[in-house]
Amino acid sequence: MPQLSDDCFAHGGGAMTIDEALALFRARVAPVAETETVPLAAADGRVLAADIHARIPLPPFDNSAVDGYAVRHADLTPGQESRLAVADRLQAGDAAGTLAPGTAVRIFTGAPMPAGADTVYMQEDVEARDGIAILPPGLARGANRRPAGEEIAAGAVALPAGTRLRPQEIALAAGIGLDRLTVRRRLRVAIFSTGNELVEPGAPRGPAQVFDTNRLMLAGLLARLGIAVSDLGILRDEPAGLAAALRAAAAEHDLVLTTGGVSTGEADHVKPAVEASGRLDVWRFAIKPGRPLALGTVAGTAFCGLPGNPVAVYVTFTHIVRGLIAALGGETWRRPRPMAARAGFNHKKRLGRTEFVRVTLADGPDGIPVATRFAIEGAAVIRSLTETDALMVLPDAVERVEQGDLVGIVPLPGLG
Numbered sequence: 025m026p027q028l029s030d031d032c033f034a035h036g037g038g039a040m041t042i043d044e045a046l047a048l049f050r051a052r053v054a055p056v057a058e059t060e061t062v063p064l065a066a067a068d069g070r071v072l073a074a075d076i077h078a079r080i081p082l083p084p085f086d087n088s089a090v091d092g093y094a095v096r097h098a099d100l101t102p103g104q105e106s107r108l109a110v111a112d113r114l115q116a117g118d119a120a121g122t123l124a125p126g127t128a129v130r131i132f133t134g135a136p137m138p139a140g141a142d143t144v145y146m147q148e149d150v151e152a153r154d155g156i157a158i159l160p161p162g163l164a165r166g167a168n169r170r171p172a173g174e175e176i177a178a179g180a181v182a183l184p185a186g187t188r189l190r191p192q193e194i195a196l197a198a199g200i201g202l203d204r205l206t207v208r209r210r211l212r213v214a215i216f217s218t219g220n221e222l223v224e225p226g227a228p229r230g231p232a233q234v235f236d237t238n239r240l241m242l243a244g245l246l247a248r249l250g251i252a253v254s255d256l257g258i259l260r261d262e263p264a265g266l267a268a269a270l271r272a273a274a275a276e277h278d279l280v281l282t283t284g285g286v287s288t289g290e291a292d293h294v295k296p297a298v299e300a301s302g303r304l305d306v307w308r309f310a311i312k313p314g315r316p317l318a319l320g321t322v323a324g325t326a327f328c329g330l331p332g333n334p335v336a337v338y339v340t341f342t343h344i345v346r347g348l349i350a351a352l353g354g355e356t357w358r359r360p361r362p363m364a365a366r367a368g369f370n371h372k373k374r375l376g377r378t379e380f381v382r383v384t385l386a387d388g389p390d391g392i393p394v395a396t397r398f399a400i401e402g403a404a405v406i407r408s409l410t411e412t413d414a415l416m417v418l419p420d421a422v423e424r425v426e427q428g429d430l431v432g433i434v435p436l437p438g439l440g
């Protein structure tokens with residue numbers, strides 16, 4: 025378990041930006057030290073513990089990129105058609121052989137280039153008659169040849185430490201012949217909800233109660249990151265019980281995540297419960313939704329209290345807590361970069377605050393998508409996440425958005 029210092033999340037006070045928070049995580053939070061070696065087939069989603077160097081070049085040998093005819097470019101007649109006898113035939117998997125001067129070799133995609141050949145004609149461009157290949161002029165030397173090491177040289181870093189492995193990284197590791205990878209151990213995260221108003225979905229609900237939505241959302245977001253999640257249920261606003269539950273969770277996990285009870289409400293007991301075994305700093309972000317976030321330590325384990333409103337949970341998790349998880353997991357992670365869209369509406373906002381407006385995307389006339397705002401704006405409205413495609417990110421310096429303006433959007437699927 026990484027032991028964090030008590031003042032790990034201390035900061036100078038005042039409103040924080042997301043980038044400041046992420047920089048603080050990177051600077052102060054040490055990753056879990058334990059690693060394990062897993063078969064390639066089980067490495068999807070895991071975080072590489074060390075740089076992977078290519079043991080062989082990729083591709084391992086010069087080969088043809090097309091089905092066609094391999095030639096030596098110097099044998100061609102410049103500016104004119106060339107006629108070369110077809111002396112050999114090479115399929116993928118065949119030994120390379122040698123190109124006799126003044127001849128061509130029938131070759132197929134992935135077959136090794138015969139020694140002496142440097143260029144391949146696509147068969148569609150060649151007329152083959154009576155064992156002679158009739159080759160048009162104008163093909164550049166080296167065309168349709170994949171040189172050894174073109175993709176990666178032997179010894180070079182194929183995958184850097186900190187990479188969260190996706191299917192394409194697994195493919196690259198396989199391509200250089202690895203059958204296992206050393207990854208950081210899975211993070212263990214405990215989650216619970218706080219609030220007397222919450223009941224489990226499906227349970228009998230009192231007149232002033234709501235079903236707990238946030239815990240399942242968090243569990244799903246965490247599971248998508250390959251994290252082992254412990255669901256500790258709903259904890260009531262009751263100080264002694266909360267403190268004991270937090271301590272027990274801290275002993276077994278790398279991060280304890282809660283939702284609800286971090287703002288100024290009088291029944292918010294999370295703060296004293298954390299402080300019974302550690303320290304809590306409430307960070308206020310100039311963002312909407314998702315203003316308050318509590319960060320702290322419980323017996324040296326990271327604690328993070330998210331706000332109660334479901335959309336605030338989603339935004340703070342995907343943009344801020346995600347960075348903390350990356351730091352704990354030893355992962356190199358970059359905040360989602362907005363892509364271009366056009367605003368399909370007029371909008372006025374407060375200066376000095378970043379807003380995440382939930383939007384639906386439609387095809388625009390110029391190829392740039394047009395973003396329409398979801399009708400109900402509040403941070404409690406879960407439908408603003410189920411019926412939209414993206415978050416429009418309106419930065420601090422923006423005061424108003426006019427219909428047709430270029431704006432940044434982050435697609436929801438990229439956020440988990």
Ligand SMILES: Nc1nc2c(c(=O)[nH]1)N[C@H]1C(S)=C(S)[C@@H](COP(=O)(O)OP(=O)(O)OC[C@H]3O[C@@H](n4cnc5c(N)ncnc54)[C@H](O)[C@@H]3O)O[C@H]1N2
Nearest residue numbers: 217235236237238239283284285286287315331332333336
């Ligand atoms: N006077 C102020 N009032 C509020 C402020 C403020 O700064 N001053 N901040 C507002 C903001 S922003 C938010 S967000 C909420 C955050 O409050 P808490 O983090 O203390 O959360 P709660 O009060 O416990 O809950 C807020 C809201 O969310 C519902 N909730 C909570 N947990 C869940 C759950 N697991 N599943 C579904 N819904 C949940 C809860 O019932 C409340 O409706 O405070 C504003 N007020």
Ligand code: MOO
Nearest residue numbers: 313314315336403
């Ligand atoms: O965190 Mo609160 O949901 O900004 O509204």
